[in-house]
Amino acid sequence: MSQERITTLLNENRSYLPPEHGKTSAWVCGAEEYDALCRRALEDPSDFWGARASQLVHWFKRWDKVLEADEVNHKYKWFTGGKLNASFNCIDRHLISGRRNKAALIWQGEKETDVRCYTYQMLYTEVCRVAHALSSLRIRKGDHVALYMPMIPELFIAMLACARIGAIHTAIFSGYAEGGVRSRIQGCKARVVITADAAVRGGKFKPLKANLDPILEKCPSVAHVVVVKHAGLENVHMQRNRDIWWHDLIDDFTLNPDFPCEPMDSNDTLFLLHTSGSTGKPTGVMHSTGGYLTYAAHTTQWCFDMRDDDVYWCTADAGWITGHTYGVYGPLSLGATTLMFEGIPTWPYPDRYWRIVENFRVNILYTAPTVIRSLMRMNEAWTERYDLRSLRILGSVGEPINPEAWQWYHKHIGSGELPIVDTWWQTETGGAMIAPMPYATKLKPGSASKPLPGIDATVMGSAARDGEEPEAGCKAGHLVIRRPWPGMMQGVFNDEEKYQSYFSRFGCYASGDAAEIDQDGYFWILGRIDDSINVSGHRLSTAEIEAVLATCPEVGEAAVVPMPHALKGEGIYAYVVTRDEVPWSADLRAKLRDAVRRDIGALATPEYIQFVDGMPKTTSGKIIRRMLRKIAGDSYEDIGDTTSLAEPEVIPKIISGHRNLV
Numbered sequence: 008m009s010q011e012r013i014t015t016l017l018n019e020n021r022s023y024l025p026p027e028h029g030k031t032s033a034w035v036c037g038a039e040e041y042d043a044l045c046r047r048a049l050e051d052p053s054d055f056w057g058a059r060a061s062q063l064v065h066w067f068k069r070w071d072k073v074l075e076a077d078e079v080n081h082k083y084k085w086f087t088g089g090k091l092n093a094s095f096n097c098i099d100r101h102l103i104s105g106r107r108n109k110a111a112l113i114w115q116g117e118k119e120t121d122v123r124c125y126t127y128q129m130l131y132t133e134v135c136r137v138a139h140a141l142s143s144l145r146i147r148k149g150d151h152v153a154l155y156m157p158m159i160p161e162l163f164i165a166m167l168a169c170a171r172i173g174a175i176h177t178a179i180f181s182g183y184a185e186g187g188v189r190s191r192i193q194g195c196k197a198r199v200v201i202t203a204d205a206a207v208r209g210g211k212f213k214p215l216k217a218n219l220d221p222i223l224e225k226c227p228s229v230a231h232v233v234v235v236k237h238a239g240l241e242n243v244h245m246q247r248n249r250d251i252w253w254h255d256l257i258d259d260f261t262l263n264p265d266f267p268c269e270p271m272d273s274n275d276t277l278f279l280l281h282t283s284g285s286t287g288k289p290t291g292v293m294h295s296t297g298g299y300l301t302y303a304a305h306t307t308q309w310c311f312d313m314r315d316d317d318v319y320w321c322t323a324d325a326g327w328i329t330g331h332t333y334g335v336y337g338p339l340s341l342g343a344t345t346l347m348f349e350g351i352p353t354w355p356y357p358d359r360y361w362r363i364v365e366n367f368r369v370n371i372l373y374t375a376p377t378v379i380r381s382l383m384r385m386n387e388a389w390t391e392r393y394d395l396r397s398l399r400i401l402g403s404v405g406e407p408i409n410p411e412a413w414q415w416y417h418k419h420i421g422s423g424e425l426p427i428v429d430t431w432w433q434t435e436t437g438g439a440m441i442a443p444m445p446y447a448t449k450l451k452p453g454s455a456s457k458p459l460p461g462i463d464a465t466v467m468g469s470a471a472r473d474g475e476e477p478e479a480g481c482k483a484g485h486l487v488i489r490r491p492w493p494g495m496m497q498g499v500f501n502d503e504e505k506y507q508s509y510f511s512r513f514g515c516y517a518s519g520d521a522a523e524i525d526q527d528g529y530f531w532i533l534g535r536i537d538d539s540i541n542v543s544g545h546r547l548s549t550a551e552i553e554a555v556l557a558t559c560p561e562v563g564e565a566a567v568v569p570m571p572h573a574l575k576g577e578g579i580y581a582y583v584v585t586r587d588e589v590p591w592s593a594d595l596r597a598k599l600r601d602a603v604r605r606d607i608g609a610l611a612t613p614e615y616i617q618f619v620d621g622m623p624k625t626t627s628g629k630i631i632r633r634m635l636r637k638i639a640g641d642s643y644e645d646i647g648d649t650t651s652l653a654e655p656e657v658i659p660k661i662i663s664g665h666r667n668l669v
């Protein structure tokens with residue numbers, strides 16, 4: 008199988024059947040059950056979602072109506088009249104369900120010997136203490152709390168403590184620098200910010216509190232800053248009457264820590280989270296308590312076939328929606344064991360993930376294609392020396408997983424057998440929308456497969472290349488969702504116009520992604536609509552050209568963007584990171600050009616191929632093509648806010664490389 012050549016993303020035609028073992032005990036067994044669920048969910052959505060909400064969530068008061076829809080304003084309220092609390096669902100109810108002494112959270116620090124484990128009982132105690140502490144700072148239901156924290160247990164604890172009080176948390180990725188942090192704190196007028204002395208990353212300290220101090224001068228809403236002593240930095244400046252150490256604050260609440268959960272309306276906001284910004288100005292997405300929690304639990308259970316004794320590891324940072332839904336709310340509401348890792352996959356060596364999998368016998372691993380590609384570039388010996396047999400299911404999220412990366416993940420991590428759950432979704436959707444069921448769906452590498460039961464996804468409008476008919480049976484267009492679902496965002500914070508813009512073109516939710524549906528109903532995500540290139544009137548998908556470049560063994564990572572072209576309207580500009588030790592050369596450039604010409608056609612041949620050391624990426628690993636587009640078009644002035652990049656220093660290097668090339 009692995010000898011076969013993979014051509015483009017859309018020509019990948021291998022498929023993999025779900026594993027036989029485990030099929031009968033899975034939450035969703037086999038294609039027939041999946042089809043039956045899809046039929047039922049679309050025939051009677053209220054019955055379907057109502058049943059899931061009562062199976063998976065504890066309600067203080069049952070809802071009056073499953074869905075109240077205002078189709079004119081595109082406002083959808085789920086489980087109206089229902090009362091619940093997300094913290095109760097993630098903790099309290101497990102104390103009486105036999106999981107009191109089960110590991111709820113296992114934390115692996117960057118240093119291998121730094122491990123902490125919280126049982127559900129211990130998590131309860133900590134969360135209650137922090138809820139008391141926040142309450143002593145006068146945080147009440149509906150107040151905003153910003154979390155600018157590294158991946159440490161206190162982050163999950165703070166989220167759950169906010170949920171307990173009914174305060175709305177806004178997580179801000181600890182990798183952000185000034186601009187990104189300030190706008191997020193100011194935007195929601197946070198009253199309290201929780202942070203740490205420093206984040207630890209790749210053996211270095213990033214002083215979060217010191218970064219925050221100048222930012223706070225322009226954030227008058229912030230009355231208090233709570234600081235976790237994590238890295239043990241000395242001389243942390245603490246402003247009198249404003250700043251307080253986490254450990255001092257909770258020290259007052261060590262006795263009788265019980266803190267009752269605030270009964271929340273199903274449609275009260277649980278959290279606010281800004282989208283990754285891969286498509287421009289960050290959008291403050293608001294999620295509800297009842298609908299979101301139901302959807303988080305529902306998709307975690309079915310997409311990962313979560314079982315009670317699983318150790319589940321979602322590698323995403325909790326500053327990203329994936330960390331919210333699949334690190335915290337999904338697994339904990341199901342009473343699972345969730346693993347949290349502070350470090351990075353390649354430090355001190357590129358075997359970090361596999362050591363963790365072996366040490367904790369991880370059963371389900373959910374990560375991103377960018378991680379897979381970075382590990383693929385290293386020698387396979389880094390994976391081979393570890394026992395990965397505990398793994399049962401692999402997941403992928405964040406961008407299309409190119410078939411090479413899929414095959415590598417499948418072969419080297421999944422021993423050629425494990426299902427890979429490629430989940431397509433967005434901050435706005437709250438949880439996975441298009442994804443396989445591990446024991447029911449046939450897999451096609453590179454396709455996120457089919458919509459989950461109850462998700463009415465299709466394509467609308469044309470994204471087919473102009474002048475070309477899509478292949479028989481294939482449909483390409485804007486990926487839209489025709490009916491509401493419980494995980495759908497409630498709104499965009501302070502920006503109703505932005506919220507309405509999602510619905511303005513098609514009258515239903517438009518994702519902003521382009522996709523193609525093949526003869527079997529499988530969805531192939533082609534990338535953001537604004538990521539396509541129009542060469543001489545022919546619309547080309549950047550994802551497709553990138554997939555061809557990625558088939559070349561010398562290529563580690565490729566990003567393709569349009570550039571202005573006098574004759575063709577737009578030309579193709581490719582940025583390429585070569586694999587370790589592959590030198591940059593004119594020969595390699597010619598070879599890559601040929602590969603694209605051969606696989607897609609002369610039209611798709613890049614005008615320029617620029618070799619780069621690294622790509623501008625969001626902290627969740629998405630390449631920010633918007634910036635690459637600006638550089639390719641010679642406009643360096645309005646590149647945008649580079650402070651929210653994972654590595655802002657790549658930008659000047661790319662600019663000087665571009666100047667030398669053209």
Ligand code: 6R9
Binds near residue numbers: 403429433
């Ligand atoms: C969860 C998350 C959303 C955008 C989305 C799409 C891309 C995410 C994908 C994928 C192809 C997948 N995306 N998962 N593309 N296949 N499995 O990533 O949320 O940060 O809001 O990004 O990411 O372009 O529109 P968010």
